[in-house]
Amino acid sequence: MLDDGLKSLMALHGVGDTRSRGILIVDDERPNLTVLRNFLEAGYKVHEATSGRDALEIAKNNDLDVVITDQRMPEMTGVELLEQLRLLKPDVAGIVLTGFTDPPALISAINRARVFRFLKKPWQPDDILEAVRQASEHVYQARAIQRLVALLARRTQELDASLEQIKSTQRHLLHMERLGTMGRLAAGVIHDLRNLMISLGYVESVLQQGEIAADVRESVQVGMQGVNNLIQTLEAMHQFARGGSLTLDRQLLPPSAVIKDAVAIARMDLNYRMHKVELRVAEDLPCVMGDRQKLCQVMLNLVRNALQATAQWRRVGIEASRMDGKIILAVEDEGPGVPPQLRESLFQPFATGKGDGMGMGLYMAKLIVDSHQGEIAVLDRPQGGARFEIRLAIAN
Numbered sequence: 129m130l131d132d133g134l135k136s137l138m139a140l141h142g143v144g145d146t147r148s149r150g151i152l153i154v155d156d157e158r159p160n161l162t163v164l165r166n167f168l169e170a171g172y173k174v175h176e177a178t179s180g181r182d183a184l185e186i187a188k189n190n191d192l193d194v195v196i197t198d199q200r201m202p203e204m205t206g207v208e209l210l211e212q213l214r215l216l217k218p219d220v221a222g223i224v225l226t227g228f229t230d231p232p233a234l235i236s237a238i239n240r241a242r243v244f245r246f247l248k249k250p251w252q253p254d255d256i257l258e259a260v261r262q263a264s265e266h267v268y269q270a271r272a273i274q275r276l277v278a279l280l281a282r283r284t285q286e287l288d289a290s291l292e293q294i295k296s297t298q299r300h301l302l303h304m305e306r307l308g309t310m311g312r313l314a315a316g317v318i319h320d321l322r323n324l325m326i327s328l329g330y331v332e333s334v335l336q337q338g339e340i341a342a343d344v345r346e347s348v349q350v351g352m353q354g355v356n357n358l359i360q361t362l363e364a365m366h367q368f369a370r371g372g373s374l375t376l377d378r379q380l381l382p383p384s385a386v387i388k389d390a391v392a393i394a395r396m397d398l399n400y401r402m403h404k405v406e407l408r409v410a411e412d413l414p415c416v417m418g419d420r421q422k423l424c425q426v427m428l429n430l431v432r433n434a435l436q437a438t439a440q441w442r443r444v445g446i447e448a449s450r451m452d453g454k455i456i457l458a459v460e461d462e463g464p465g466v467p468p469q470l471r472e473s474l475f476q477p478f479a480t481g482k483g484d485g486m487g488m489g490l491y492m493a494k495l496i497v498d499s500h501q502g503e504i505a506v507l508d509r510p511q512g513g514a515r516f517e518i519r520l521a522i523a524n
C-alpha cells in the first residue's frame with residue numbers, strides 16, 4: 129500500500145496513477161509463457177518474448193511496470209537482460225525465475241541488475257501474483273516520488289523567477305518614483321536657468337559692442353554654453369521622468385558630425401586645451417539614425433569625464449570607427465580607470481566618485497544610448513585608463 133503522506137502529496141500536486149499495468153514475460157520455452165499469461169492476463173496487459181533480445185525490443189516500444197524473466201535462456205540470461213533493461217527503463221521492476229541457487233552470484237546479480245525479486249522454480253501462481261503486486265506497488269511509489277521531485281523542483285524554479293520579477297518591478301517602481309521627483313525638480317530649475325540665459329544673452333550682446341578682451345568674451349561664451357548644456361540635460365531628464373522614455377529627433381547622421389559637435393563645445397573648456405586630445409575618425413563611415421543633439425551630449429559627458437580623470441598634458445582619445453557591423457564612438461583616457469566600488473552602479477543616477485560630481489553624466493548617457501537601441505560599456509585599457517564605448521546600429 130502507498131504511504132499516506134505520499135498519497136496526500138500526490139493528490140495535492142495532481143499526480144495520478146503512475147502505473148501502466150504492462151507486464152513483459154520472457155522465457156525461451158513457449159509453454160511456460162502460456163501458463164504465466166493465463167493467470168496474469170486478468171489483471172495486467174501481458175507482453176511476451178522468447179529471448180532477451182526480443183524482450184529489449186518490446187520494452188523499447190511499450191509501457192511496462194514489471195518484467196518477469198526466466199534466468200536460464202540461451203544467448204542472454206534473465207539477469208543479463210535486466211541489467212540491460214535497467215539502462216533503457218530504470219524504473220521497471222524485474223522478477224527472475226530461477227531453478228538453481230547460488231547465493232554469491234545471485235547477490236552480485238541483484239546489485240548489478242537491481243532485481244526486485246527471485247522466485248525459485250517450481251513456483252506457485254500465488255507466489256508470482258504476490259510478487260507482481262508488490263513489484264508494481266514499488267514501481268508506482270518510485271515513479272510517484274520521481275514525479276513529485278521533478279514537479280517541486282520546477283515549482284521552486286518558477287517561484288524563484290516570480291520572486292525575482294516582483295523584486296525587479298519593485299526596484300523599477302522605486303526608480304520611477306525617484307525620477308518623478310527629479311523630473312519635478314528639473315522643471316523648476318529649467319525655468320530659472322532660462323531666465324538666467326536671457327540675462328547672459330544680454331551681457332554677451334553688450335560685450336560684443338565694446339572693446340573687450342578676447343578671454344573675457346570667451347569666458348562668457350563658455351558659461352553660456354555650460355548653462356545651455358545644463359538646460360538640455362535637465363530637459364531630457366524631465367521628459368524621461370514624465371513619459372518613461374526620451375523623445376528622439378532622429379535623422380540620418382554621420383558619426384563624424386557627432387564628434388565634431390562634441391569637440392566644438394568641449395574645447396571651450398580650458399581643461400580641454402590642457403590635454404593632448406587625439407581625434408581618430410575613420411573615413412567614409414556610414415550614417416546612424418540618431419538624435420544629433422542628444423548623441424553630442426553623450427560624447428560631451430564622456431569627454432568631460434575623461435578630461436577630469438586624466439592628469440594635465442596627458443592624452444585623451446576620441447574615436448569614431450566601424451566594427452562588427454556597428455558604429456563605435458569611443459573616448460579613452462590615461463587616468464586611473466573607473467574605481468572598482470563604482471563599477472556596479474556606474475550608469476545609475478547619483479553614482480559619483482567626485483566630491484563635486486552629480487553622478488548624472490553616465491546615467492544620461494546610458495538613457496540616451498538605450499533609447500537609440502545601442503549599447504554603452506566601459507572597458508579597462510590594457511595600458512591603464514578607461515575606455516567608454518558606444519555601439520550604434522548602422523542606418524539601412
Ligand SMILES: Nc1ncnc2c1ncn2[C@@H]1O[C@H](COP(=O)(O)OP(=O)(O)OP(=O)(O)O)[C@@H](O)[C@H]1O
Nearest residue numbers: 433434437465466480481482485486487488489490
Ligand atoms: N573616464 C573615467 N575614468 C575614471 N572614472 C570615471 C570616468 N568616467 C566616469 N568615472 C567615474 O564615474 C563616476 C560617474 O560619472 P558621471 O559622469 O555619471 O558623474 P560625475 O562625472 O561624477 O558627475 P556629472 O553628473 O557632473 O557628470 C565619476 O564620478 C567617476 O568616479
Ligand SMILES: [Mg+2]
Nearest residue numbers: 429433489490
Ligand atoms: Mg561626468
